[in-house]
Amino acid sequence: MMSRRGVGRVDCGEGTGDGLSDLVQVAAVAGPPTELIFGDWYPALRAGELRAGKTAKAMLLGVPLLLGRKTGGAVFALRDLCPHRGIPLSAGWFDGETVTCKYHGWRFEPCSGQCREIPSLTSNETLDPTKIFANAFPCEERDGYAWVYLPAAGTGRVQDTLPPVPELPKFSARFRSAHLVAELPCNVDHGIIGLMDPAHGPFVHQAWWWRSQASIHEKTKNFEPLEDRENNGRNAGFRMSAHAPSGNSAPYKLLGVYGEPITTTIDFVLPNRRYETIRAGEKWFSSLTTVTPVTASTCRIDVIAAWNVFYHVPFVTSIATFFGARFVRQDQETMIEQAEGLRYNPGLMLIDDADKPAKWYFALKQARLKGTGEHPLSGPVTLHWRS
16 A cells, blocks of 8 residues: 655656665654744645545654545545554555545545445444544645645644645746655754755855856845735745856856846745746746755755756756656755754854844744744845845
């Protein structure tokens, strides 16, 4: 019943996975834990892993999940524990409509979690099995991922109106897409501030097709707050305002063939999402990167990208996926090495201006966890760094 990704691996949506299993086992070097944000949507796994009548296991925010697809196509996510004696439901059976526990045969409708049968009950007993529920979480498909909404502990079954499922922006009817997955042996905080760090590029991502140490130069970027006031700051964040992309990055230079001004906009919003949009007239590229908490000490990068640039160029998807996997692997290798040091809980520092976005992230996270506090940006701000 179970489907499992290899540990320490880069998975590619369209192309060959770039294995790291020979390098290190992620769990073996996991660093210190952090507090996690519940009450939001997270990508659990690729929806393509959920065939009709089949199930797969996943872990999100330390919660073991059993995901599956019913015969009619509906996807579901159950806490992978039977409410009777705690045995994983994944040890049992799924017939395409209900999940049956291996221990005592309790049978559950997986979308609602409602118990449909307890075989040991007799006509002399008054217990109504339908009043019993396994933990079921809202589960929706978007952009090829199965997203799961995990409520805060103690909130009971989710019945309120939920925030919309995150979705990759798209700007035309025809486009190509690809995805990447990479597991990291650090907590989600380190994954996120590594994702938004602007200064590591010439050192971590040295390549003829990206950057080199010799390409370092001073940059100026404008930022503005994203307050999400209509949702009380639940998905607050900040935006790197529209700007011309870096001149020392070869992939951006390729867009010059269209003869249109090129602009890039980057948004970060809580709890873990980075949106990037590149426009050149009617041509576009967009990506949604999430740093997904697997446990309090480990996380995973999930990237979904779409574009209509070079749409008719043969093998463009395979080429983009190959270079994208190389890029993500460089981040993964660096953070695996960083995790070796983080195990000793060293004192860390954040400096201006390159580390200012990391400071904003920590302030936004604490404001959401506490339900109080102001946005760290009172208005537009300009930052300077060299990269």
